[in-house]
Amino acid sequence: ILNVEQSPQSLHVQEGDSTNFTCSFPSSNFYALHWYRWETAKSPEALFVMTLNGDEKKKGRISATLNTKEGYSYLYIKGSQPEDSATYLCAFMDQAGTALIFGKGTTLSVSS
């Protein structure tokens, strides 16, 4: 069974702090890695879909990196704001699969 691990499980930061989370996934047969943000009372929304080793993607203050050879991805948030408070999910797809395998998420709380 393929396993996707996210750490930390939760964290609390002050407004203006920068933070990062980790997603670990199987390093063999990599196909794609997705990041989603899930705010309370809303639907999960995609942040990034990453496919290439060494890729780095950015959307505003949020960026992500991908290392497919060692099986990890980092999500960075620069200058956290209260509106960044959410659960951040990563999901992995291997070359044999047709569906995503999700991690349990990292829940971020940003205090003003």
Added chain:
Amino acid sequence: DGGITQSPKYLFRKEGQNVTLSCEQNLNHDAMYWYRQDPGQGLRLIYYSQIVNDFQKGDIAEGYSVSREKKESFPLTVTSAQKNPTAFYLCASETGTGLNEQYFGPGTRLTVT
């Protein structure tokens, strides 16, 4: 507006009754998915469909059934055989390649007593 809808938002049923959760999308996506979320757990895949009239079991398909008669619709039936049906259910759709983002509905919270 293009999007994916689920209804109802909250659903209550007595134990032993089957219940069907609705999922509709107008994004012209080929693939549709059903996930279940429990406290402290990630999203777990119940069933998915990549094309009309075809669907595959996910990791936790036991006690559930689906149909895909139309591209736009992917209803999920929670049967009385599902031992622990109380959960939050999310439907999603995607173009079908796996390389594009999934779009999620607002979810249905099912409570079975």
